[in-house]
Amino acid sequence: MILFQYVNAKRVFEDMDNKLSKYKSQLVKYKDSVSVLEEDIMEVSHFNLNRNEDAISYFEDQGYEINELIPFIKDELYKLNEVKGDHPIVPYAASEDRKMMINTVKLLNHKWIIADFSDGEYWGEIFLTYEITENKELKFNLVEYFLYPFN
Template sequence: MRRNLFLYLFIFAALIALILYVNGRNYQESIEKDVISLRAKTQEQEALLDSIADARLDQPLNFTLEQHQEAKNYFEKLGWTSERVQQNVTDQLLELNLTAGGNPLVPFTGQGRGFQVNDTRFVNHKWVLVNFSDNNQWGELLVTYTIVDEENITLETTAAVLNDRYR
């Protein structure tokens, strides 16, 4: 009788072990399938984000005179082109660099030669961003320009910021 009891206990334990093994294996396979599907979704989303980022890099800047149709219309009414305005304003800004003590549009005192305008970026039909430096310090200006007539363009500093490499 004892032998039969041990035999039944052994068979019962073996069945429980087999059930646990099969359930564990099925659970592991379902988890692996979930991981594989999540990895695939993640790769698809990364590819989508990369394509969106690439598309954004291909787009031109929004704040440029070339992309601003209202500004172009404004210049057409005056009989000017945006290229002509850019050239005339840039020339006038660079001519002001020849002033003794630096460009008078820059409201800061430069060391040595004074501040000189280096680069410009036109925002619209009224504003231009200007980069300036004196070889030790640099900064940016927001300059408002107004076309008075064929020969005259007035320039006025609206805002200025100075960056110092030693601060």
């Protein structure tokens, strides 16, 4: 009976040890994956207002709450999509029966924005500067733009 218990316990122990070894190797892989993803996130977020302490300080020194200001700036840019006729910022005409609209906006810092636009057939990107005037008005200035070639 003791021999049976010993053999059975040894087999269970070896099985658990094998499983533990597999889990440890998976854990190492996962930690490596997380590390790579963290590095990617840091690289992608380098030009990002949310992570730029100097740009955040610039706005906070002027009395703005950054968590409210970023959505406000984006919303004001998206509101330009609702203007009748040609888009006031996108310098390209839309294809027939369509409208150029800004789709994605990224605030790089306290002065620069990049955005993409499309009418569903043609698409491109724009580089803008922006400022908040002393009268608390938001002004956008188109600096650079391009339209991807249509294939």
